[in-house]
Amino acid sequence: MSTEFRMPSLGADMEAGTLVHWLKAPGDRVRRGEGVAVVETQKGAIEVEIFTDGILDRQLVAPGTTVPVGTPLALIRDGGEEPAAPSLPPSAPLRATPGARRLAAARKLDLAGIAGSGPGGAVTEHDVEAAPPVPRRAAPAPPALDLAAMRQAMAAAMARAKREIPHYYLTATLDLGRARAWLGAANQARPPERRLLMAALLVKAAALAVRRSPEMNGAFLDGAFRPGAAIHVGFAVAVRGGGLVAPALHDADKGTLDELMAGLRDVAARARAGTLRSSELADPTITVTSLGDGGAEAVLPIITPPQVAVLGFGRETVRPWVVAGAVAARPTVVAALAGDHRVSDGHRGSRLLAEIDRLLQRPEEL
Template identity: 30%
Template sequence: MTASTANDQRFREFKMPDVGEGLTEAEILKWYVAVGDTVSDGQVVCEVETAKAAVELPIPFDGAVHELRFDEGATVDVGTPIIVVDTRPGAGPAEPAPTVPDQQTYYPPKDRPAAAEGEAAGEGRQAMLVGYGAAPSSTKRRARKPQPGAPASSAPPASSAPVAAVQPELNGHGAAAPGAPASTAPGGRALAKPPVRKLAKDLGIDLASVTATGPDGTVTREDVHAAAAPAPAEPQAAPEIAPETGPRPVDTAAREVRIPIKGVRKATAQAMVASAFTAPHVTEFVTVDVTRTTKLVQELKSDPDMAGLRVNPLLLVAKAFLVAIRRHPEVNAAWDEENQEIVRKEYVNLGIAAATPRGLIVPNIKDAGAKTLPELSAALGDLVATAREGKTSPADMAGGTVTITNVGVFGVDTGTPILNPGESAILAFGTVKLQPWVHKGKVKPRQVTTLALSFDHRLVDGELGSKVLADVAAVLEHPKRLITWG
């Protein structure tokens, strides 16, 4: 068995999995392990955020952490290795795989490979156009042919009379300092590779006049392009503005904060744009007296069957919406553009929009229409708590049919909500506040709220949408309809 094969079996790479439904990337939020830590099969090693949710990733094998390929905050494509585990940490150091340096790579004196066999110890290194090694001192250079009309040179061959090359000014690492003049090879020619020389000739640039930035003072393609670029025009001085005649300049860039668009926020933006320009939205509004509903909420809080459960107005709004959908099942549908069909669903996966530090997400309660009020309350409490902790799984956000967004918790009366892609309707629940209201022929202070229902007008017409919204309002005004209609 070769050393390479043994290392491959010893060091295991864990790749970024597709933790959602066809997602292509994820951001590493936090590492729970460091290099050298021992890990076991099933242990959570990091938390990542996809376009849908934050997910913890378990490692599928035992060993010791050998390498973390990415830092926290990095966005990694699915299928890319993110961590390397040494499955035999007690086996001693691994034998490194043989490496062959790139022939064009420059090595500073303290880092370059050992001298080739036959090179004398302490022998100086001469800069070359190609390669990283020094030319053997015994190599003879062919004499140049004399140019027509020029006297023949009586100088001895280059191999017998060494000529001192002009060395570039070196920095602390042995490389040419930026902006140093180009080094010259024996004969006074600037150091440059043949392609660079051809580029300079084509652009009409004299290499001797080019400032070299390459290793050992070698002229690079970038140096030639920089020399060929026209000199920037000197900026004209702006006219002075007296303090009393004009405003003082304000540095706005110093007071701006730029936040990368990624993860949940990026997915939300893409989904909302797709929904807004795909499904024709219609929004209707209704203002309703919910005084009886608020009283029922207080009574349910002391009911033994609701002990330990969270009871609030949103719970009864959700139940009222489910009752309205049961009375008008046509609203619980989806538009299938590819097959040109309306898909009516006999189950209701009720989405609840939840604000989290990473953005707005919409997990849903599966088969919410079949749940009792205590079951719906428990499911709603678990959904909100999980979302706030950032632990909502992609499966919890998939397959929604309708959604409720509770904008009232922010003190907002109502809004025009945008549909989640693939859903048919979304209900906005506004703030509940005391208002003057005509009740039994007299103006009295009553608890009032405004509801807004947005729906896909391709499959929900105005009549159907109006009936659904009116039923929700009727149940909240007279909650006894939860019994008579439910």
């Protein structure tokens, strides 16, 4: 029995993707969660993972081809079966005109590396003519991030959010005195590569708080709210030059702060390099954005559809604060929640912010 490995949807507004290159060849064993192909999307090059175990039987789409979401990219057969065809079978649907094949052979070009402009994505003689003279089977470099396309994708998602989601907004100023003191002590004994950032504490507190507010975690699809089975926090990462992407920190409520911090550094680095994985784009059940040091004092974020809530933290700011009846200078942060009125309301949302505040007063338990 074989299953199809398809072009995934990596966001509400993705309609098509371009296969950049294969990470697995026919005959290779593939395991659930492994990257099988790299696909170029508006959010950069994404490693597409597979959700079954088996053996890659046949590749159905050649590198350079743009196909709609849902298109089968490869056939995967069960591990125990004989191959349906030898690797790289002649039936591989690499479409090219006879003239294109002749010209490619004469110029020692790999047809699979040429984008086709003919019917059904077929490579034409003209496409071969226009192709740069690259050596056969040269490893393709991942495409550079297209910031304009990234901005466009974000704008489309935000326009949809503003059109469809009845947002409500709540803010609360939280005392970070204990969290900052705990962080300073924890970091004192750590070299820079193991230091924690306040963002990790904020994400952890948010994820733990969401456990008690399941109506903030999940997706609103086809007119109904579907609670998330796990808490995957989309962490907003700014990309130099103006892009923004929010890859998932999977099960953010479960790991230790060190694990969360390692995950945060990892996704931030890969978001900026344009090498995120498909599950990281598709899985977030709620988003957290933290402006950090250079940011404004508060952010009122917009929900990313189909999610139903987003939390925004402004810059950590020292403010006069009343502690035990006396005014003291304390580090504080403005936390903002944007919620979806179809699923929750200001009363429920207030409880979420209060729970985050409570958790941040016990940083040692995060």
